[in-house]
Amino acid sequence: MPCPFCMIASGIPASPSPPVLTSKFGSAYPVLSTPTVIAFLDIAPIARGHVLLCPRQHSSKVIGLSPQESAAIGFWLPILSRAVMKAVHGQEGEGGSWNILQANGAEAGQTVPHTHFHIIPRAGASGTEVGKSEMTDAERKNLVLGEGPRAKLEDAEGQELSKLINHEIVKEVTGLEEQGFILSSQDNAPCMKIEGRELKL
Template identity: 25%
Template sequence: MDCVFCRIRDGQIPSMKIFEDGRTLTIMDINPLNSGHCLVVTKAHAPSLFEAEVEDLQAAIAAAKKVALAIQHVLKPDGLNLLQANGPAAFQSVPHFHIHLIPRWNGDGKGFDWTPTPGNRDQIMKVGERLRGLLK
């Protein structure tokens, strides 16, 4: 398998590891949006959220909390984005489950091109009903 995160996990590619537990490792992002941008990566290979084991996802969010608190203490950002993408349409660049932790500062000039606009209420309700029916 030629997965960059699996190769990092296996020590085949150097990285700046800042935290590791039995199911996850956290590395500094080499293309950071802001200083302190890091990635929580599951050790088990799963291309996305859809294939990842629940236990790995639980460990990843617990690691994200631990690392976020360290970021808050060391860098004192005004905020923090927790970002996770699944599939090319969602701009996932590496097909291995990972969570971005991105420290944010007021006026940092970074943003998301997402302008909130009201949705179609009927469509929202119809999709919500379909999802709720499947989740019961």
């Protein structure tokens, strides 16, 4: 069977506002699509707003990432974290709790052999931040492993969440462009100048 993340990456072009991909295998709800990386909603989310970030090119483990892919992922992880938390919980800055998880190999819990990072917002039943005192040891273990109750993402929620998160990402990127931290690019990918060279993100 072909790699599902490669299929998603090949079906969604680089775009500031990537469209939903619908295929015979199901739908993918992208929130970010550049020539180097793609991010989309998990189809069986652990929590509302659970997003996956991965390189476009296939790499089964993190050690196979190119320097450019590594830099791009490092650049996008905090931006995606802020965008997800703002879109899902309306939280700015340090106000929320979330996991960033990554596994390499089946024994480590990797279920799709294409390098990817999970961004998983965490909130209690009332929408408030989960405090340590409210969690059992088993729940903490599940958080670390990225496990927990999972239900299939419904289309309406996927459509809504992908637009909300993408909107927050666009705001983040616009702010970084205005501050001069990144440059606009012709092919829908922001760039950074590092040691006189442009790095596509």
